[in-house]
Amino acid sequence: MRQYVQVPTVEQEKTYDYNSAFEPRPCMCLGVCCCCAALRPRYKRLVDNIFPEDPKDGLVKADMEKLTFYAVSAPEKLDRIGAYLAERLSRDVVRHRYGYVLIAMEALDQLLMACHSQSIKPFVESFLHMVAKLLESGEPKLQVLGTNSFVKFANIEEDTPSYHRRYDFFVSRFSAMCHSCDHDPEIQTEIRIAGIRGIQGVVRKTVNDELRATIWEPQHMDKIVPSLLFNMQKIEDVDSLNGTRIGPPSSPTGGEKEENPAVLAENCFRELLGRATYGNMNNAVRPVFAHLDHHRLWDPNEFAVSCFKIIMYSIQAQYSHHVIQEILGHLDVRKRDSPRVRAGIIQVLLEAVAIAAKGSIGPTVLEVFNTLLKHLRISVDFELSDRRSSAGSAAFSTSSKESDERIVQNAIIQTIGFFGSNLPDYQRSEIMMFIMGKVPVFGITSQSLDTSHLGDLGTRRIQIMLLRSLLMVTSGYKATAITNALPAPFLDPLLSPSLMEDSELRQLVLEVLHNLIDRHDNRAKLRGIRIIPDVSDLKIKRDKISRQDVSFMKKHGQQLYRHIYLGCKEEDNVQKNFELLYTSLALTTIELANEEVVIDLIRLAIALQDIAIINEDNLPMFNRCGVMALVAAYLNFLSQMIAVPAFCQHVSKVIETRSLEAPYFLPETIFKDKCNLPKSLEKHEKNLFFLTNKIAESLGGSGYSVERLSVPYVPQVTDEDRLSRRKSIVDTVSIQVDILPGNSTEDKIDSTEEITFEALKKAIDNNGLEEQEKEKRRLVIEKFQKAPFEEIAAQCETKANLLHDRLAQILELTIRPPPSPSGTMTITAGHAHYQSVPVYEMKFPDLCVY
DSSP states (O other): OOOOOOOOOOOOOOSSSOOOOGGOEEEEEEHHHHHHHHSSSSHHHHHHSSSSSGGGGGOOOOHHHHHHHHHHGGGHHHHHHHHHHHHHHHHHHHTTOHHHHHHHHHHHHHHHHHHHSSHHHHHHHHHHHOOOOOOOOSOOHHHHOOOHHHHHHHOOSSSSOOTTOOOOHHHHHHHHHHHHHSSSEEEEEEEHHHHHHHHHHHHHHTOTTOOOOGGSSHHHHHHHHHHHHHHHHHHHHHHHOOOOOSSSSOOOOOOHHHHHHHHHHHHHHHHHHOOTTTHHHHHHHHHHHHHHTTTTOSSSSSHHHHHHHHHHHSSGGHHHHHHHHHHHHHHHTTTSHHHHHHHHHHHHHHHHHHHTTTOGGGGGGHHHHHHHHHHHHHHHHHHHHHHHHHHHOHHHHHHHHHHHHHHHHHHHHHEEEHHHSSSSSHHHHHHHHHHHHHSTTOOOOOOOOOOOTTHHHHHHHHHHHHHHHHHHHHTTOOOOSHHHSSSSSHHHHHGGGGGOHHHHHHHHHHHHHHHHSSOOOOOOOOOOOOOOOOOOGGGOOOOOEEEEEHHHHHHHHHHHHHHHHHHTTTTTHHHHHHHHHHHHHHHHHHHOOHHHHHHHHHHHHHHHEEEEEHOOTTTOHHHHHHHHHHHHHHHHHHHHHHTHHHHHHHHHHHHHHHHHOOGGSSHHHSSSSOOOOOOSSSOOOOGGSOOOHHHHHHHHHHHHHHOGSSOOOOOOHHHHHHHSSSOOOOGGOOOOOOOOSSSSSHHHHHTOOOOOOHHHHHHHHHOOOOHHHHHOOOOOOOHHHHSSSHHHHHHHHHHHHHHHHHHHHHTTTTOOOOOOOTOOEEEEEEEEEEEEGGGGOOOGGGOOOO
């Protein structure tokens, strides 16, 4: 048994009453605390155990494994675990206990990676709330920590999407971090990299789900895209110092991607565009224009070109036309800006078109050309208006404005040409027709490209610009049949400018013809007008003439001959004009000439020689000698191409005689800078000229049908001559219209011939008149027997047109309309009265009575 010993107590002096029952006892307090700890939820105890006493020791791994096992075993507790961790982390952030913050985020990351159940969604909400707390803090380390955790979360693929979850805060915060301006460069770079990686995580987390496309809304794209471009601009500044990158931008390596914010931003921009679909492509591209406008990056435009190269290479090929449409729309918006800004936008369009031209263009082909042609007209209008407004100002400012507009015009032409040259043949032919329909022609006001307010100078500028564009579009175009390259609706308007009084226009037309006719790349071998000693050294490529080509020459051959003939008669021809005319004849010989066409070309060459000899158009001596040199060079080429020895001998003999007696009839002499020209050509002997009878004899022995060589070539007349601003061939043809007697007796009296001795002598000498009549009849019969049907029809059409014009002039001179049985209306005292005329009282012209 226990024995108790009574201990005496000593009463102390008490200043206040004290209840001994409430005296705290150490053993009782310890028991209560142990009891309270045992009553706490298990998840809280597990969470508390992962935090060490000293945060430097790091996460307690053994307890972390217990917490992870508990979370996996009881997923319904995940939301509570996350809420408690968030509570502790918020408290540690406020108290600046950053060591415990790191431990809490590490634990959250491990739990997030380990748990993939349906109950993870409430846990994710707590996780995102903690990440937002870190991003809101002013400490760079915490912002980077929160970004890294969010990136890990973004890489987790959830089983089912959460449609109520939004990332508006993260987009705004990460975009702000991309524009960090910390005083410490290292911290600034670190924060910018974190912001870019955060944006990349948001993109990866949201774009894969088609039903949750909030990231593509304009309010988000207006933050994301400029933030990426702001960082990409830094690498462009470095490249501009070291040399601009050429070609598609290379993919960055892993080290560069993590250390350089510009490289990382470019990679993120590519990933964003690569995930864009049909419906949200425009929302991703439009902020690019706003950024370039705000920072004035169109002049210079190296960064703009680089951005759109990245865009075109990153998006799907079938969406390329969306980007082109956006560029065209922005060009319309900025059409009133400075020329250099417009030129920068057009050059960006050129780069975009260069990438998209070989892919899917979509319905924007005609829209591209229509918009570019519209801006070409606007540029010419600005150029002319600046010239007129600054007529009295300094010449330097005027020339600088004009040169800036020329930059715009050249950029437009390059874009049109490059785009057109990369299109398929069937689309290119449509574009050729489209551009040709825009070329204004004098005398025709119904043009789709309005140039009425530009005047003659502006119209000429538009014509030159459009023909230069057409020249670039036709470059490299090789049609299987010439009818596909030169259809009638395209050939007629194309040849119209060749009749105008502008040597540059005629040169452009001939160059376009060369692009379309030359299907074997022989033009470079024929460059420069010269006497070729041996044509076989040129290694001309040619194929057998097809039936389509023969049919084309039968229909349109006379039209081609006519424009070459009239082109040689222009007074403002220079050496380049003669070279292009020579090339036109040579290419026609190579590509389209059979035996019948060869005879027609020889007739044309002899007619050109007659132009220089007879000189009905009063051409300068240089032009006459130039035509003679052109004929010599072409017949030398033709004789060697058809390889008829007698013909070659005659041509060589004439050229040799000219080199000794008249070297100014050869191209090597006449086109020199200083050449002594003759005073006249009438005194030259026949051995200096190519003779028709000698050519007929030489070709007749080789089986050629030379009957038509005796018929002189006469070009046909069409309406184009009346529309063109040059001396028409109609003016050189003398036609008499006989009016039957009974209409004007006074004219008869005035036109009575004066009777002289010579007139009586000629009237008595009937034999001479009869011989002349017989000769005329013989020539007419021979012409109808030997001349081609097209030429006869052309002459008949010419006479019919001229008679029609004369009849129209007579009708215009009529003062009052002829009487009619229905009566004529006269107004007297404000009332209308009709006076009918009986038919038997009407006077009809003699031509109408039979």
